[in-house]
Amino acid sequence: MGRxxxxxxxxxxxxxxxAIHAPMIQPYVVNIDPVAxxxxxxxxxxxxxxxxxxxxLVAVLGEYRRRHGRLPxxxxxxxxxxxxxxxxxxxxxxxxxxxxxxDGGPRWIWTDPLALFKVxxxxxxxxxxxxxxxxxxxxxxxxxHLHLADTMDFVAPLVPLGLGxxxxxNFINGELWGKPTTQAWGxxxxxxxxxxxxxxxxxxxxxxxxxxxxxxxxxPSQLYEMLLEGAVMFVVVWLISMKPRPRYVVxxxxxLLYGVFRFAVEFVRVPxxxxxxxxxxxxxxxxxxxxxxxxxxLWWLALSRRAPTLPLAxxxxxAQNDARVS
Numbered sequence: 001m002g003r004x005x006x007x008x009x010x011x012x013x014x015x016x017x018x019a020i021h022a023p024m025i026q027p028y029v030v031n032i033d034p035v036a037x038x039x040x041x042x043x044x045x046x047x048x049x050x051x052x053x054x055x056x057l058v059a060v061l062g063e064y065r066r067r068h069g070r071l072p073x074x075x076x077x078x079x080x081x082x083x084x085x086x087x088x089x090x091x092x093x094x095x096x097x098x099x100x101x102x103d104g105g106p107r108w109i110w111t112d113p114l115a116l117f118k119v120x121x122x123x124x125x126x127x128x129x130x131x132x133x134x135x136x137x138x139x140x141x142x143x144x145h146l147h148l149a150d151t152m153d154f155v156a157p158l159v160p161l162g163l164g165x166x167x168x169x170n171f172i173n174g175e176l177w178g179k180p181t182t183q184a185w186g187x188x189x190x191x192x193x194x195x196x197x198x199x200x201x202x203x204x205x206x207x208x209x210x211x212x213x214x215x216x217x218x219x220p221s222q223l224y225e226m227l228l229e230g231a232v233m234f235v236v237v238w239l240i241s242m243k244p245r246p247r248y249v250v251x252x253x254x255x256l257l258y259g260v261f262r263f264a265v266e267f268v269r270v271p272x273x274x275x276x277x278x279x280x281x282x283x284x285x286x287x288x289x290x291x292x293x294x295x296x297x298l299w300w301l302a303l304s305r306r307a308p309t310l311p312l313a314x315x316x317x318x319a320q321n322d323a324r325v326s
Contacts (some may be wrong), residue, residue: 164230
């Protein structure tokens with residue numbers, strides 16, 4: 001028995017040594033042209049296309065949910081919600097980023113106010129976009145005489161699609177990269193050259209890897225977020241919302257999952273250079289802004305235990321309207 005244990009330990013340490021010292025294949029270099037195509041003097045960026053694709057899928061699946069009675073509104077009313085929500089995402093996300101993340105702080109307001117509209121350069125904040133959507137949903141819900149939480153529960157399963165495509169846009173832009181890694185899936189981000197040099201200057205092992213690959217392999221944190229905040233959240237929240245649930249359940253699960261996923265990925269993502277770490281050498285602005293979502297998700301789930309369940313609505317009115325129009 002003792003000989004078996006010794007053999008097992010020897011094999012474990014041999015595998016670990018080999019994993020550390022094994023040569024790493026040339027990492028993938030993320031050097032994608034951010035311009036998808038041009039229309040004369042107009043350049044169409046992948047980042048903008050990702051948002052358009054996200055909005056399109058949200059509209060299609062939203063109409064699918066409406067037709068299955070998940071919200072008692074007409075097609076036209078739902079179209080209004082999506083339009084206002086789209087404005088909320090763009091305005092809220094951009095303004096929040098410019099106020100809390102933009103390099104140089106809010107000085108752009110008087111030095112370069114047009115920078116607010118350069119969304120093709122990247123720079124959107126989910127937390128600001130969420131606040132924008134909540135504001136638009138509150139205003140729309142009042143006009144439709146609906147409870148805001150019912151609207152939130154309707155929209156929540158659709159949001160991860162936009163999040164996923166937005167993170168893919170970040171990846172194509174080569175921005176919001178992760179920390180250096182020795183994992184086989186590490187990627188080189190040319191825009192992180194300054195960070196590579198700074199990290200290699202303080203760590204000889206990183207300097208060796210920088211010289212070997214021409215750049216430091218880093219965590220593709222954008223793809224992590226695309227997977228977790230996009231694919232995983234969409235599947236989980238969508239499956240939960242397939243059956244009528246008590247009010248706040250769907251929104252609570254969404255908020256809780258996003259907060260936890262974002263907080264976790266921030267540990268391998270390089271913080272915005274103009275902000276750095278806020279405390280303890282690891283706390284980032286993204287984590288600070290995600291904590292309220294975790295708390296809100298838990299609170300909404302607690303409220304759902306005594307909340308009513310919205311019954312399935314009929315879409316007969318739409319059918320009559322369609323027949324009247326035709």
